[in-house]
Amino acid sequence: MGSGQSVRVEATLESPSNRPRVRVVNLFDDPQWRDAIAASYPIRLNYDLDLWRARSGWFPDNLNTRKWAFVISRQAVLDVYTLTTIVAGQEPRKENFTSLEMLRMRVEQPVPISGVAPNRSGTFWYSVKLGITTLSADEFDDLQRYVQGEGGGGGIAALLLRWALPKQTVAAETPRFVVGGRP
């Protein structure tokens, strides 16, 4: 790890909506990831967000799980950094940044997650798990083709959203919140 700080993920709640926000911190301070990005190694960040409902005397109920992935890469000719957002069932979203600092600001910004709120009453919380790994040349090539509309469907998206062996996994939970005034 060297002198850099280690990566962590933060999960917070917006008030008063209780919409979760997820943020990765220190990714660019961790030498292994900073050096990988600088050396043009594509890296991927796989996120799993779970919504839990507390049940007294029994296992908490996992109401839903949502997955998404960020792929960070560098396009050498353009000298730009690209952040590709992969969400199952949605078109991949690509953003380019002309400097590492701009990419860092974007990646480390809290990401609000919509469409995951509980639709019943009770006590809830979100847990988020972030796995970070490098992307193989073949996977990156598949991703490029997929982003450019030649991926033959969402196979590569599904592949990217699936867990590879993460080099690093970090997790966090939001505070508990009550919906409907009844815990």
Next chain:
Amino acid sequence: MRRFCLAPLIALLLAPPIAAQDPIGIDFSPPARDTTRTRGIPDSLLTRAIAQFNAVATTRISGNFDLAAGNVSFGTQALYRGQLRIDGRVDGDVLVVNGDVRVTSSGEIRGTVTVLGGQLLIDAGGTVTGNRIEYPGPAPLALGPDGRLVRQAIRRALTDYTSASATFAMGPFETTLRAEPGIYNRVEGFPIEFGPSIVWNRDDRTRLTLDLTGIVRTATDATDSRGTLGWRGSLAATRRGTHPLTIGVRAGSIISSTADQPYQQMESGLGAFFLRRDYRDWYADKFVGITADWTLRPSLRVTALVRQSRERSVNAVDAFSLLRGDEPWRPNPLVDDGKYLTFGGGAVLDTRDDPRRPSTGWFLRGDLRYVTSGELTPVSLPTEIRSVLATTGYDALETEFDVRRYQRLGPEQSLHVRLAGAGWLAGNRLTIQRRRALNGGDPMSGYGFRALNCDRRRRSDPAIPALCDRVMAVQVEYRRTLNLNLATRIGSTSLGFQRPDLVIFGDVGSAWLAGAGAGRVPSNRIQSIAEWRSDLGVGLDAGSFGVYLAKALADPDPVRLGLRFTRRF
């Protein structure tokens, strides 16, 4: 001074309102009806881009290109799939398809820049004198073999490396030619299936699909119990929309599997091809029928069918297998030959997060079948197994159900429970092809093939037919993902265990004959739980395959090692 202080405030007041949807956010909300979808590339723009790219005067570039500072390019510059960096000057238009352009501070484009499927980045000081057209979503365009830009044909996903297909699109018609192997078995050998599938997208809401499949059976049948060729076909109309509805007609002359089906199709085929262990039984099936499939909600589907079939026995042949080639195949049991009319209906509720690797949600499936026959040639079975069937006026009602709950306990662990059963409900007793058994391997990992098959004949039948009226099983498993890597990578394929699931499981189940009499369970009851078989086991599931060890409880069976290529359930 006062004017400078007010400027940011005025700018703030004039600024557009903050969008309701945060542009950096992730939205999992289901798409609302009638809302604007992702901004697609207009068809007219695609047509214009094709013409511009293919024009004789256009300079076409493939891959990445950097126009260095001080250099000038004249005329239209077109790039497909790559990155274009402009440090110099372009006297003309620029077209980039499925790529990005960056105009640096020294760069200048004296013309229109069109970027389809990418981004246009202009640094401070960079110049574009003409229009800037930019669509980030992928452009459905591809390079043809002659280097000309063409529209992409709609691709069909290849789900199986062993199959081959080619798709051609012409107007609203899409034709797919395919060739693929069926399930390897001891009756047909390798059934090679081939034929066209033609889809007519009549309009945005209606689609007609014609599938025609020819079947060539590679194994020779010296007894002529079935032909070398088979076929099947279907014509289906689909109405898309909120509640998609498909109604179709099907017909064919095929080899079908009997109702007792341990293991998934692929596993059964692999077992037969490699190990000379065919876990299914087969019969010749000539049929014609009408089917309907209605999706009421994304998670809820109901189906119905009316089917007339002529079913008759076929023999196992001397099909090839990689191992145990000197062993005889298990004989294929006789079935009750006849002409049947079947009415069926079913429903599936599936709220699982991932049908292939579920960790949370419900899966509920229920089917009812009412079978009649006026022309039946039943196999003679002892009355302890089945009362004598009449050759006419046959009717029977049967059911099949599968209830599963997938419960996540944490990010890395889950608990899965399944209750499944099938069998006779009312009417005449079931035909042999609709009877069941309690199978080892699947679902009872601690037992051998057809551990309970209800065959009470004094002399055991080497075909080991499934002869029970009813079967029921409960499976429970706990899964925990392990952070271990016992995999190696060959090319782009990973072999071995990479973050496998540790699976700890237990199964209980039974199969029995229903009705009055010795050794039978009354029709309105299930067999006493004390009579059920049970096992416990542990395994590692790598996703594409799993290795399991299981031991039958209260039975002297040895510890069994099993290899599965699909999830247990």
